[in-house]
Amino acid sequence: MSNNMKNIEFEKPSYSEWQDAAIKALKGKPFESLLTKTSEGITLEPLYTQESLVAKLGEDLEKQVATIRSLQNSSVFSVAQQVYADSSEAFFGQLDESLARGNEVVTIDSRVNFDWSEKVIAQLATYLSEYSFKITVEHANDPLLAVFNKIDASKREAVKGYIVSKEPVILADFPNVRTYGADTIFYHNQGAHAVQELAYALATAAKYAEQAENFEAFAKKFYVSFAVDTQFFTEVAKLRAFKVLWKAFSSAYGVTENIKIPTLAETSLRSFSKLDVYVNLLRVANEALSGLIGGADIFTVHPHDALTKPTEQSVRIARNVSLVLREETNVLKTTDPAGGSYFVESLTADFVKEAWALFLDIEAAGGIDAYIASGKLAEELEASYQARVKAVQTRKQSLIGTNIYANPADVLENATNPLFADIKRIAIPFEQLRAEMTAADAKTGILTLGSLKSSKPRADFVSGFLNTVGLVPELSGQIATADEAVAWLHTTEAKYVVIAANDDNTKELLPAILAGKPEGVVVDVAGKFKDEEEAWLANGLNGFIFAGQNIIEKLNSVSASMKEVER
Template identity: 85%
Template sequence: MSNNMKNIEFEKPSYSEWQDAAIKALKGKPFESLLTKTSEGVTLEPLYTQESLVAKLGEELDKQVSTIRSLQNNQAFRVAQQIYADSSEAFFAKLDDSLARGNEVVTIDSRVNFEWTEEVLAQLANYFSEYSFKISVENSNDPLLAVFDKIKVDQRETVKGFIVSKNPITLNDFPSVRSIGADTTVYHNEGANAVQELAYALALAAKYANQEESFEAFAKKFYVSFAVDTQFFTEIAKLRAFKVLWKAFSSAYGVTENVKIPTVAETSLRSFSKLDVYVNLLRAANEALSGLIGGADVFTVHPHDALTKPTDQSIRIARNVSLILKEETSVLKVTDPAGGSYFIESLTADFVKEAWALFIEIEAAGGIDAYTASGKLTEELEKSYLARIKAAQTRKQSLIGTNIYANPADVLESETNPQFAEVKRVAVPFEQLRMEMTAANVKTGILALGTLKSSKPRADFVSGFLNTVGLVPEKSEPVATAEEALAWLNATEATYVVITGNDDDTKELVPAILAGKPANVIVDVAGKFRDEEEAWLANGLNGFIFAGQNIIEKLNSVFASMKEVQR
């Protein structure tokens, strides 16, 4: 019998057969409901097959895969752990410890709490002579740049590293230091999606290439920098797509051979929250794995408390995220581990197509500077940012510990790391409203109707809704009559109460509750009651709470009403 089982072959269903089965399982819902539109405007299919990929890309598929593999650097995913310290003494002590424990790239943001004195720079120069580095500076006058004057002339040719700056830094005598960067993290932190980041990277490359004496001279100094967000497959495809786009870009300059350009990447801080900060660790690990699979060459994992003030423990954990992924996943043993995935290859191709089209549009407008000056770039970023904010506030995008499964007992840290204060994080509106609600000592309640079983689903939903801004509602025992409900409303300290029950109990009891409720208590109903809405609102109901609602808009409105009542 076992031999027969080994020889059994199952017939491979076709896409149309799978589609028929899916439509049957949807029970009347359209097949299109399985399609997902991303923030980049790309439509994700519910199923990807070899046949559909070949039909979509044809011969381009082999070109895409071979291009990505040929442009991958040998030394991938080097650990670039940023050093945080309040004094120069602590800085060098932490730098030594970091390098001894697996850090491979000396990573510094020049905005520190101590001065870059001659002595400090001379000491730092010794590290730059021995290790590769990634430094972030404000501009060409940044005091940290004086470190290069301290490096001995005979050592300058071998010094390797990256200078991250808004504009390229001119550095003579250091042929292996890449100082022209297409830093897309700036746009990422303003809300850019993957396609925009890729297009802006190319537009910056075009701008800088035209400023250099030759494309070859430019390419030796150039690198691209990305922030990697929590959309796992999107970010893998983004990093892979850049290699395909770079090949097309360099071909436009008449370059036929493969010119490898390093990809410097870091975990996204726009996805971080000051609430339930250990979730940031999960986000960072997810993002780092995307970076590893996607082919980043240098990677920085920001500590989970980077938004406030990183500790020795959080820095160590962040560094170990990279080390564990490198050592335990075996991803680096494979060139382009995502290559051949029907979904990722399709997504990569979509990003290439869309990003190249946007890049051409930017060039037609006169280049990245003219495009920015016209206001078009800012308009695009604002649109992407607002869409992302709306997705978080309506829970279409989950921000665990912030917009869902929030812990109201969390203490919101008031301290802010100035390095990351300007990042447009989607968690900020939740943090701000929680701070205001906590300061105002807002009292809320849930009035349950009917039985525990019938009222609990909506009561739990409302409780979670209020928890997102730190509110812990007082919950009534389920009441069966309007008299019991009014007795509870008159006894509670809550100035904002949400009525929760099934549809029948709510329709039966709400009119009488509204007729007798205390004037100083704002009352909402959980659920959508379109037929009763007009009458209830006319009789004193404040509004409704329901799934898909904008949490921040709703609770801001409630907070404003509470202030009015208190006056």
């Protein structure tokens, strides 16, 4: 029997057979409902096969994989833990602690709460002589840059690191310090999607390459940096796509050999929330893994409380995220572990195609500086940001703990880390409205009609809807008649009440409830009732709550209605 089982082979279904089965399972919905449009405008298929990938890329598939692998710095994923401290003493104490416990890249933002005095600078110089570093400065005259004057001339050639700045910093005698960066993190934090980030990186590279003495001199000083967001496969494909784009870019300058460009990456903060902050820890773990698989060379994991004030514990946890992933996933034992994935290879190719087209548009407009000056880049970023915000506010994209599964008992932290205050985070509207609702001590309720079984689905939905801004509605309990409902409305402290029931009970009882409701209570209904909408609104109904609605717009409207009836 066991031998026969070993010899059994299952017939491999064709794509058309799978598609027929999928259509049957959809029960009348179109097959196109399985397609997903990304923020980059790319359509994701429900199934990717070897045949579809070969048909799409042909010989280019082998070239794409070979290019990525030849430009990958194998077995590299250096931990770059940023240091946070309020004094120079604490700064060096935390720096020593991090280096002793797995940090490999001295990572500093020059905007600190202490002065970069000559004594502090001299002490820091000893670290930069020994360790690789990533330093973020505001401009070419940043006081932190004086540290390089303190490094002994005989050691300067061996010093390795990166300087992140809006414009390149010119350093003499430091051949291994890269200062020409295509830093896409600024654009990312303003709302850019993957294709835009890749195109802007190439356009920035083109600007610096034109300014340089020759391409080789430029390439030795160049690096690219990305923020890695929560869309796992998108971010893997983004990092891989840059290598393909870089190969095409360098080939345009007549370079035939493979020039490896370091990829600096960090966890995205635009998806961070001050609500349910430990979810940020889950986000960074996901992002760090996609950075590891995508081929980032140096990676910074931001602490889960980075938006307010990181603690020693949160910094340690953030550092350990990188260490655990690097040491225990075995990902680094394989060069380009995503290589050959039908989905990832297809998405990588899409990003390459779209980003190169946008890059050419930027160059045709006169380059990145002219593109920025024209306002076109800002326009693109704003459109992308608004689409992202809308997706979160309508729950097409989940932001766990903020727009769904929110904990109303969470205390919203008012403190803001100035380093990250300007990021256009998608959670901000929820945080702001929660603060307003909490300050107003808004009283809300849910009036459930009919049986528990019939009313609970909508009651649970409404409760979760209100929880997103910290509201905990009072529950009426099961109510069977319009008279009971009116009586409850007259006794409740709630100034805003949502009626939750099935369609039949709502249609039967709502007219009488509206006729008897008190003037000072704003009443909404859960669900969509197109036929009855006009009549109900004319008779005192405030509006409706339903799935797919913009949560922020709706609850801002509710807040305004509550203020109106209180006057």
